[in-house]
Amino acid sequence: MIIVMKPNAADESIHSIIQYIEGNGLQAHLSKGTEVTIIGIVGDKSKLAAENIMSFKDVHKIVPVTESYKLSNKQFHPEPTTVKVGNTTIGPGTLTIMAGPCAVETREQLLSIAHAAKQGGANILRGGAYKPRTSPYAFQGLEEEGLAFMKIAQEETGLATICEVVSHEAINAAVKYVDMIQIGARNMQNFYLLKEAGRSGLPVLLKRGLCATIDEWLNAAEYIIAEGNPNVVLCERGIRTYETATRNTLDLSAVPVLKEKTHLPIIVDPSHSTGSYRYVPSMAKAAVACDADGLMIEIHNDPANALSDGPQSLTFKKFYKLCEELHPFAQLVGRKF
Ligand code: PEP
Numbered sequence: 655m656i657i658v659m660k661p662n663a664a665d666e667s668i669h670s671i672i673q674y675i676e677g678n679g680l681q682a683h684l685s686k687g688t689e690v691t692i693i694g695i696v697g698d699k700s701k702l703a704a705e706n707i708m709s710f711k712d713v714h715k716i717v718p719v720t721e722s723y724k725l726s727n728k729q730f731h732p733e734p735t736t737v738k739v740g741n742t743t744i745g746p747g748t749l750t751i752m753a754g755p756c757a758v759e760t761r762e763q764l765l766s767i768a769h770a771a772k773q774g775g776a777n778i779l780r781g782g783a784y785k786p787r788t789s790p791y792a793f794q795g796l797e798e799e800g801l802a803f804m805k806i807a808q809e810e811t812g813l814a815t816i817c818e819v820v821s822h823e824a825i826n827a828a829v830k831y832v833d834m835i836q837i838g839a840r841n842m843q844n845f846y847l848l849k850e851a852g853r854s855g856l857p858v859l860l861k862r863g864l865c866a867t868i869d870e871w872l873n874a875a876e877y878i879i880a881e882g883n884p885n886v887v888l889c890e891r892g893i894r895t896y897e898t899a900t901r902n903t904l905d906l907s908a909v910p911v912l913k914e915k916t917h918l919p920i921i922v923d924p925s926h927s928t929g930s931y932r933y934v935p936s937m938a939k940a941a942v943a944c945d946a947d948g949l950m951i952e953i954h955n956d957p958a959n960a961l962s963d964g965p966q967s968l969t970f971k972k973f974y975k976l977c978e979e980l981h982p983f984a985q986l987v988g989r990k991f
């Protein structure tokens with residue numbers, strides 16, 4: 655449940671309610687917005703009597719929260735969250751562009767792509783060092799060596815960096831080299847990995863599972879936040895449907911639905927959702943138009959010879975063109991880019 659305080663509620667009133675909640679063995683989460691102050695309660699509410707809470711000074715009303723996710727719930731935190739990643743932020747008023755190769759292949763490959771990402775206007779460099787591939791015989795990633803190249807690229811370009819993690823070992827390595835970690839679609843419900851990501855101290859990009867509902871996705875985000883890490887960004891990357899013309903089906907309606915249900919930023923990945931560079935520009939523009947907080951786009955210096963996801967990777971030239979075309983869309987929705 656949440657306790658909505660009266661406008662201009664006194665700090666002492668807020669403090670005494672929090673003490674009462676914590677004194678009963680529950681957690682209190684304070685959200686102080688410009689309009690309204692809310693105290694969210696997590697735990698066994700049967701320990702609290704509503705009439706006791708209503709008797710506290712400056713309480714306006716009590717609202718039950720029926721969803722099982724609380725900390726990621728917009729009712730708990732009505733203002734949109736801004737997540738800091740290295741020297742940049744993801745959230746309202748800005749359009750984040752994460753660009754880079756599917757997989758880090760060599761130092762030279764990554765550096766050339768990093769410079770192109772920056773030139774196009776990206777603020778975060780993506781690059782996979784641990785690749786969860788469908789086939790065990792496909793390129794599995796350079797692992798820690800790839801992370802070290804990401805660090806070099808970050809130092810050379812000033813771009814913030816993100817890398818997918820697939821295990822405890824990968825998280826321990828990633829914290830030494832990158833600014834943000836990614837939990838991929840295949841691990842969205844790997845709850846132990848989510849908890850570890852929550853304890854990593856780094857912001858987390860949580861991709862939607864291939865067959866996950868929005869509620870399951872928000873519960874996965876809750877696992878991370880419940881470990882004390884509020885810096886979670888969601889990424890819609892397409893879901894499995896009966897349609898085979900595209901690699902997955904991009905669920906753009908997830909963006910407005912999530913804006914209603916959660917305060918977390920949401921970015922869209924037109925590359926993994928469509929599987930073809932030909933559809934990436936249209937879907938990227940549509941994502942910005944429906945008010946996504948950013949995009950994740952795969953780019954490559956030589957898509958035809960990429961070790962992973964070449965068919966969906968944009969050449970540098972196509973990436974620059976897309977970034978140019980995104981400007982009016984960003985302007986329309988009031989986002990700086
Ligand atoms: C990726 O971003 O490299 C990736 C593997 O994406 P997903 O988990 O969405 O398939």
Ligand code: MN
Pocket residue numbers: 756757926952962963
């Ligand atoms: Mn990929």
